[in-house]
Amino acid sequence: MYTLGLNAYHGDSSACIYHFNELIVATEEERIRRIKHWAGLPTEAVKFCLDEAGITLAEVDVIAISRDPRAKLGAKAWYALRKGVKWSSILDRAKNSLNVGAFKKDLAEAFGYAEADLKARVVYAEHHRSHMASAYFVAPFDEAAILSIDGMGDFSSTMRGRSRNGKIEVIDSVSYPHSLGIFYTAFTQLLGFPHYGDEYKVMGLAPYGQPTELDKVAQTIHLKANGLFELDPRFFRHFKEGVKMDWEGGSPHVDTLFTPAMEELFGPVRGKDEPLSDNHRNLATSVQRMAEKVIFHLAEGLYKKTGLKNLCLAGGVAQNSVANGKLVANTSFEKLFVPPAGHDAGTSIGAALYALHQVGDQVRAPFRHQAYTGAQFSNEAIEAYLQSRGIGYQRYSDDELFPVVADALIQGGVIGWFQGRAEFGPRALGNRSIIVDPSRADAKDLLNSKIKRRESFRPFAPSILKEAVEEYFEQADDVPFMEKVFLIRPEKRAVIPAVTHVDGTGRLQTVAAQDNPRYHRLIAAFAEKSGVPILLNTSFNENEPIVNTPEHALECFLRTQMDMLVLENVVICRENT
Structure with a gap:
């Protein structure tokens, strides 16, 4: 079937x-x-x-x-x-x-x-x-509470439930127009980030400020005694006017969500080229803190209703890795699972799983990490493509490849790493990644000057060997999908400055040999030479979707100042192009 x-x-x-x-x-x-x-x-x-x-x-x-x-x-x-x-x-x-x-x-x-x-x-x-299905039916738990939070879908913005006899049981929901996702998006727009999906920029900016606006932000959203929440209609346009969303040419666009009352309370929307001020940074901090407060409130209320120790979290708001990293410490839950595509793309998997397990009677497959589900290409196909383009390259065996790449990293190289099946979800997890030595204090400047050209406040993530997590991070957890932010141990922050955010945290990805053997082997080869079991990992793209094919990877390499491109076992150096 x-x-x-x-x-x-x-x-x-x-x-x-x-x-x-x-x-x-x-x-x-x-x-x-x-x-x-x-x-x-x-x-x-x-x-x-x-x-x-x-x-x-x-x-x-x-x-x-x-x-x-x-x-x-x-x-x-x-x-x-x-x-x-x-x-x-x-x-x-x-x-x-x-x-x-x-x-x-x-x-x-x-x-x-x-x-x-x-x-x-x-x-x-x-x-x-x-x-909910996208999280629970692939989770490592038989019994779990389940929480979904996003902007809006099918007139709901939040849904809480639990597992019972291998099925999902819905407990309650928050209906549109009340929405934590819309709350966060409205402030994202006010802070001058107007594009669909820009919320992660506010999350990245938040550590640079202080929560001085928290009391004012709390006027816009209210916690309820039943463990849910509601928005204050004075500050959000969609209560009266409705807000148009369209996708002309395939690119989604959402009209302005905030009302003049929000600008009166917090100041005017930041202009396109207006520099970020302390007021903007403080507002970002306050919005992030308020969002965390609401998430913890929803989760703790769900715990009180279920008494279950495991939580599955999904929805666009589940991409807030900062909140995810704090959730267990701030609620009665003991374990948290977030799937690799907690956002709307993951609902295709969720719909299929719902049909199979909730409507149908298929037995859940044994748990395993499933993030690498997209396109893949053989060495022979890659070589044929490069030959058709007249691009010089060298093909290595595995035993030769990993030391070559590790040496290039140690020498300051910015490397495009393309292998296996593409990741499913918004984050590169070692198959479509740009990698750099995390011990370089200038790594962020190198990346932004050579490739990314993005806001300086946005952090880069550490991919760490699973067996080395406790040595570098204050919390030991399995984080294979880069879905949680944890504090880096104070004595290690100077060792890996390129992946240590301004508040001493890192959005880690734990890499296990059984989940991604080649990426694990690369990090291990780098660790053997450098003593650091971590690589800086950022998505392989330049203001575009993550690369999917060898053609996408090569074009990105050619139009940027990347030093080396690795396509499976095929290596292209800048001097060969």
Whole structure:
């Protein structure tokens, strides 16, 4: 039985295929179309998944989509009438729901079929139930509380639940217009970061300020005695006007979310070229602290309702790795699991898992880390491509390769590292990464001058051998997906300055030999020569989606000042181009 999971007509569109309960492949549409957060029907991702599975669309048995146009219909209608939301906003949402409802027809036509030619049964998995499924059904826990938090999907912004007899049981939810994701996005826009998905910039800026605005920020969002929250409508446009979201050309865009009342309280929106002030930094700190407070409140309230010690967390807000790193210390939970794609792209996997395990009776597969699910290329295919481009290279055996790359890192090289299957999710985890020696105090400047050209306050992450975590970090945990930020031990901060943030933290990725043997071997080779079991790891891209193919990697290498490009066992040096 083949199950095709989709996140469609939504930002971060994606697709995956399961054969019974085994994930074959998953990828995001943006990786192929090269448009960040691509939204719409992910036809290229579907084509890739079908090709990898060796089947046609007509052979798919179940198509699961992470939306349900029937969800909370009554609440939607009552909200629109009670709040007097603009009719144009209602029409926009209705049009999107119709697209979701007709997507099987759209998908069939995109692949040259009539709808009747597709035997697949369609399963609509509500947005937040898909998020919850994407975390719980792949988690290392049999019993767990489950929490999903994001902007909004199917008229919910937060959903809390638990596992019971291998199924997900929903306990309660927060309905639109109240939304922690919208709270964070509104302040992201006010701070002058207007693009879809810019929230991580506020998280990166937050350690540079002080929470001087926390009392004022607390006026905009209120904690409730039932463990939930609500927004103050005075500060958010969508309560009265509705807010338009579109994706012309595939690139998502959200209109301004904050009202003039927010500007009166915090000052005017930061201009495009306006430098960051202490006021901006302090506001970022205060917003991050308030978001953490709400997350901990939601989690602790869920613990009181379930008594369970394990928590599965998903949704766009689950990408807030700073909050994730503090959650166990600030709640009664003992263990936290966040999947590699906690954001909306992960709902394609969640929808498939929901169809398999919640609607169907498939047994959960044994736990294993699944982050490397995308495109892969052989050495022979890479060599053929480079020869077609006239690019000089050298191919090494594994025994030769790792010392060569380790030496280049020690000599100050900025290296593009491309191997295995591409990662699924927003973070490079050692298969589509740019790597640097973390002991170099000038590494951030090197990267930003040669490749990234991004804001100076944004940190770079440490990939560390799993067996060395306790030596370098104050908390020992398994963090394979770079999903938590922890404090670096004070005596080690000067050893790895390139990956130590201004507040002494690092967004670590623990690398285990069984999960990624080649990346583990590279870090070990570097450690043998340098004494440091860590590499600086940042995503292999330059203001674009993470590279997906050898062509993408080569083009990024050629237009930047990267020193070396490693494509599997094939090495290209700057002097060869």
